[in-house]
Amino acid sequence: MTVSLFVQSLINGLNQGAIYALIALGYTMVYGIIRMINFAHGDFIMIGSYTLFYTIPLMVNIGMPAWMAVILAVIVCTIVGILVETIAYKPVRKAGPMSALITALAMSIFLENLAMALFGAKPHNVQKIFSLPTINVAGVALPMNVLLTIVIGLAIMLLMQIFIKKTKIGKAMRAVPQDRDAAILAGINVDKIITLTFAIGSGLAAIAALMYCAKYPRVTNDMGSMMGIKAFIAAVLGGIGVIPGAMLGGILVGLIEIFVKLYAPGWYEAITYSILIVILLVKPSGILGKNVGEKV
Amino acid sequence: MSNEKTTPVLKAQHLGIQFGGLKAVDDFNMEIGQSELVGLIGPNGAGKTTVFNLITGVYKPTEGSFYLNGEKMNGKKTHQIVEAGIARTFQNIRLFKKMTVIDNVKVAMQEKKSTYRMADAVFRTKKYWAEEAELTKRAKELLEVVHLSGKEDLLAANLPYGQQRRLEIARALATDMKLLLLDEPAAGMNPTETEELLEIINYIRDEFKVSVLLIEHDMSLVMKICQRIQVLDFGTTIAAGTPEEIANNPKVIEAYLGKEDE
Amino acid sequence: MKMPKKMKLSYLLNFLGLVLLFSIFVLMFESKIFGTSTTYIKGIFTTACYTIIMVTSLNLVVGCMGEFSLGHAGFVSVGAYFSAITSNALAGRGIPDLLLLIIALIAGGLAAGLTGILVGIPALRLRGDYLAIVTVAFAEIIRVAFCNFEITGGGKTMSGIAKLADFYWAFWIMVICVTVMFMYVRSRYGRTVKSIREDYIAAAASGINVTYYKVLTFAVAAFFAGVGGGLYAHYMTAMIPTNFNFNYSAELLSEVIIGGTGSLTGSVIGAAFLSSLPELMRQFSTYRMLAYSIVLVLVMIFRPGGIFGTWEFSLTRLLERVAGKAPKAQKGGE
Numbered sequence: 091m092t093v094s095l096f097v098q099s100l101i102n103g104l105n106q107g108a109i110y111a112l113i114a115l116g117y118t119m120v121y122g123i124i125r126m127i128n129f130a131h132g133d134f135i136m137i138g139s140y141t142l143f144y145t146i147p148l149m150v151n152i153g154m155p156a157w158m159a160v161i162l163a164v165i166v167c168t169i170v171g172i173l174v175e176t177i178a179y180k181p182v183r184k185a186g187p188m189s190a191l192i193t194a195l196a197m198s199i200f201l202e203n204l205a206m207a208l209f210g211a212k213p214h215n216v217q218k219i220f221s222l223p224t225i226n227v228a229g230v231a232l233p234m235n236v237l238l239t240i241v242i243g244l245a246i247m248l249l250m251q252i253f254i255k256k257t258k259i260g261k262a263m264r265a266v267p268q269d270r271d272a273a274i275l276a277g278i279n280v281d282k283i284i285t286l287t288f289a290i291g292s293g294l295a296a297i298a299a300l301m302y303c304a305k306y307p308r309v310t311n312d313m314g315s316m317m318g319i320k321a322f323i324a325a326v327l328g329g330i331g332v333i334p335g336a337m338l339g340g341i342l343v344g345l346i347e348i349f350v351k352l353y354a355p356g357w358y359e360a361i362t363y364s365i366l367i368v369i370l371l372v373k374p375s376g377i378l379g380k381n382v383g384e385k386v
Numbered sequence: 387m388s389n390e391k392t393t394p395v396l397k398a399q400h401l402g403i404q405f406g407g408l409k410a411v412d413d414f415n416m417e418i419g420q421s422e423l424v425g426l427i428g429p430n431g432a433g434k435t436t437v438f439n440l441i442t443g444v445y446k447p448t449e450g451s452f453y454l455n456g457e458k459m460n461g462k463k464t465h466q467i468v469e470a471g472i473a474r475t476f477q478n479i480r481l482f483k484k485m486t487v488i489d490n491v492k493v494a495m496q497e498k499k500s501t502y503r504m505a506d507a508v509f510r511t512k513k514y515w516a517e518e519a520e521l522t523k524r525a526k527e528l529l530e531v532v533h534l535s536g537k538e539d540l541l542a543a544n545l546p547y548g549q550q551r552r553l554e555i556a557r558a559l560a561t562d563m564k565l566l567l568l569d570e571p572a573a574g575m576n577p578t579e580t581e582e583l584l585e586i587i588n589y590i591r592d593e594f595k596v597s598v599l600l601i602e603h604d605m606s607l608v609m610k611i612c613q614r615i616q617v618l619d620f621g622t623t624i625a626a627g628t629p630e631e632i633a634n635n636p637k638v639i640e641a642y643l644g645k646e647d648e
Numbered sequence: 649m650k651m652p653k654k655m656k657l658s659y660l661l662n663f664l665g666l667v668l669l670f671s672i673f674v675l676m677f678e679s680k681i682f683g684t685s686t687t688y689i690k691g692i693f694t695t696a697c698y699t700i701i702m703v704t705s706l707n708l709v710v711g712c713m714g715e716f717s718l719g720h721a722g723f724v725s726v727g728a729y730f731s732a733i734t735s736n737a738l739a740g741r742g743i744p745d746l747l748l749l750i751i752a753l754i755a756g757g758l759a760a761g762l763t764g765i766l767v768g769i770p771a772l773r774l775r776g777d778y779l780a781i782v783t784v785a786f787a788e789i790i791r792v793a794f795c796n797f798e799i800t801g802g803g804k805t806m807s808g809i810a811k812l813a814d815f816y817w818a819f820w821i822m823v824i825c826v827t828v829m830f831m832y833v834r835s836r837y838g839r840t841v842k843s844i845r846e847d848y849i850a851a852a853a854s855g856i857n858v859t860y861y862k863v864l865t866f867a868v869a870a871f872f873a874g875v876g877g878g879l880y881a882h883y884m885t886a887m888i889p890t891n892f893n894f895n896y897s898a899e900l901l902s903e904v905i906i907g908g909t910g911s912l913t914g915s916v917i918g919a920a921f922l923s924s925l926p927e928l929m930r931q932f933s934t935y936r937m938l939a940y941s942i943v944l945v946l947v948m949i950f951r952p953g954g955i956f957g958t959w960e961f962s963l964t965r966l967l968e969r970v971a972g973k974a975p976k977a978q979k980g981g982e
Contacts, residue, residue: 126777127777127780127781178945178948178949181948181949182948182949182952185948187777188714188776189952191716191776191777191780192716192901192905192944192948193944193945193949195718195901195902195944196902196940196941196944196945196948197941198898199895199898199902199937199938199940199941199944200938200941200942200945202937203935203937203938203941204938206934207934207935207938315894315895316894319781319784319894322781323785326781356792356795356796356803357792357796359788359792360788360789360793363784363785363786363788363789363792364785364789366782366785367770367771367782367786370778370781370782371770371773371774374774374778442853463852463857464852465852465856465857465858468852468853468854468855469855473853473854473855476849476850476853480847480849480850480853481846481847481850482843482846482847482850483846483847484846485839485842485843485846489839489842489843490843492836492839493839493840493843493851493854493856494854494856496836496839496840497854497855497856497857500836502835502836504832504835504837507831507832507835507836507837508828508831508832509831510655510659510831514835515652518836521836557850557854558853558854560854561854561855
């Protein structure tokens with residue numbers, strides 16, 4: 091492999107990885123606090139992307155920059171997230187983790203098929219969002235998009251860390267997964283905290299959707315399900331529930347996919363899924379997580 | 387009534403386990419003879435259940451070893467240890483709640499008592515019917531031992547608390563063990579139920595010729611039925627001997643009183 | 649000891665019931681009561697037959713073992729491709745169609761069962777949501793593999809598979825598969841697996857080799873998923889790896905959940921109903937998954953055990969009740 095091909099792949103991998111990381115951040119927060127694999131999280135990206143598809147032209151028409159449409163996308167995703175949580179997840183919360191898993195799966199199927207009914211199965215092309223230059227250095231193309239995605243990812247990661255560690259609500263959020271009953275006794279409104287977690291997670295999905303559409307301007311109704319699972323893999327790899335772990339895991343998965351694609355283009359997805367299998371079997375707590383056993 | 391000449395049923399030598407930096411159990415030694423009833427007592431968090439978890443293979447000991455009838459058990463999996471002859475009950479009852487009372491017993495019994503294969507099950511051969519009938523018969527006998535006759539077809543979850551504890555004993559008996567580990571079998575029972583339980587434990591020891599290791603919090607109960615008692619505190623053995631010796635041991639009194647003063 | 653008389657009578661009755669049901673189907677189709685759409689309706693019933701096998705087998709994992717597999721389509725596809733390859737290899741050697749179909753189905757089932765063992769040994773060390781997501785991963789790896797192998801069409805449609813399965817044979821194959829699975833559940837094997845579902849620590853403490861029985865049940869489920877896949881292949885005669893994607897696994901799981909976890913009756917009726925109803929109302933077929941998901945959420949909220957819960961249909965019990973005998977309390981055993 092030539093040096094320039096290597097560097098180019100590195101940049102492509104970082105770009106892909108930064109998007110996974112953005113999705114994984116929302117995923118890992120929801121899982122960390124509610125201990126539920128929210129299959130519908132990937133579909134929030136899809137909702138965010140459709141919102142962008144319809145709102146970017148509006149923004150452009152009133153003379154605003156296209157990326158401002160993300161504000162509307164955040165609002166839409168947050169509302170959908172809260173609705174999904176309140177209507178479907180809240181009623182089954184006491185029935186155990188398996189009911190929650192099935193309900194999440196059902197919501198994922200629901201959102202995908204609702205989108206199909208509303209927008210059809212044809213892909214929608216999103217308008218150009220950023221007009222950032224691509225710098226050429228020694229035969230290597232460095233799109234500024236990549237840097238922007240990574241910077242946004244890091245910024246969100248830092249903000250989330252500060253929010254979770256320093257604020258009162260953040261501390262309450264961390265208390266919920268430790269011991270839900272104790273949290274209630276300590277005067278924490280667990281229902282409210284969980285709804286808030288979903289609201290934030292869904293809002294983050296909208297930002298991830300923006301960066302996704304900036305790179306791949308195609309929106310389809312089923313774009314979310316597999317991407318959601320890949321983001322979950324990233325979150326598990328980094329250590330599920332650990333916010334910096336999502337960033338790390340996302341970047342790693344992106345890099346691995348791009349480099350495997352170079353050698354075995356047909357198999358790169360199989361490699362991604364193998365990562366999940368290996369990490370869950372060898373170190374289920376992920377790279378940055380801590381191990382917890384079951385009490386007998 | 388331990389017989390020094392024969393191999394002890396259970397022998398633990400310098401058994402210990404660490405969780406992180408904490409020694410949950412350290413240098414645990416014990417010998418239990420044929421048909422002996424030994425008590426393991428100590429304040430909360432002394433490491434009693436951890437000893438059970440070590441002996442049943444739930445945790446792997448980080449030091450020492452233990453033997454059943456002279457056979458080394460270290461590193462074996464739980465089901466292998468049960469097969470060799472150690473069965474237990476749990477402090478926080480672990481029954482198969484959504485299964486019937488009799489199925490709870492049959493499940494534990496069939497690993498040793500039934501040999502029919504998948505083909506026998508699919509074609510419902512004579513062997514299948516014969517073995518299933520035999521399992522049912524023996525399971526009913528065991529339920530009689532723990533005074534649960536007539537409850538066969540109830541769901542385990544629907545039994546009252548005291549009966550659930552007795553069903554756990556029947557399930558342990560069904561594994562055809564040589565050493566029975568009872569983890570606080572009288573917890574949460576009223577005096578009448580405790581009395582009935584003592585009767586059952588004594589009956590089991592006499593009829594089935596098994597050795598029993600009993601964890602109990604209630605000193606008076608242990609004093610009443612155990613031949614020997616070993617006292618744990620902070621993972622280490624602080625005393626061992628007959629009930630009288632233990633009752634007068636200043637260390638034991640301190641461990642218990644110290645704890646109760648908190 | 650011999651089979652108890654009552655059981656013998658009950659088996660006989662159930663068999664007669666099936667023959668009666670089958671006769672009704674034969675009468676329906678042979679009399680051309682549906683006119684030109686006879687073939688079409690027969691096709692729907694065939695679809696129902698293999699879906700029943702797939703869903704019932706998944707229920708062994710979900711209901712009996714209490715774990716969620718979201719990768720059942722992976723095993724279905726192994727069975728489908730392997731049986732197709734087998735029947736292709738044996739075609740034109742004068743083997744009667746039915747025998748060829750049976751050989752192909754068994755080959756597909758065994759390949760899927762073996763895959764089940766290979767997947768089960770590592771995967772079943774996990775439980776709950778981690779297991780569910782790992783089964784997705786395995787199924788996706790299987791799908792990617794079939795997309796890359798030349799013999800399976802290399803990602804394109806594999807066509808030209810002999811049309812060996814029709815409704816009549818599919819019906820009896822379905823009956824045999826469901827019966828075998830029922831017998832498995834109602835035996836010491838099923839009892840053991842249920843005890844693991846209830847409390848795996850207590851099961852191990854009762855002398856049960858938890859891993860062995862979990863992998864065994866997983867492999868049995870995979871075997872029948874493979875047989876179902878084989879029927880699919882020899883009825884559809886063409887397939888592409890994306891047919892067996894995550895959505896297909898999710899669909900099968902939905903049918904198990906809606907029918908009732910732990911009730912094979914629920915799986916049979918659920919699968920038959922859910923796979924044929926949308927076909928019968930073609931104009932609504934785009935809304936099928938939408939309706940599924942809504943029903944699924946409603947079931948989870950209002951009837952978490954599924955529509956049939958753990959209830960099993962018994963012809964004997966029904967006849968006793970019709971005959972006016974006192975209805976007996978439902979028992980756990982047979």
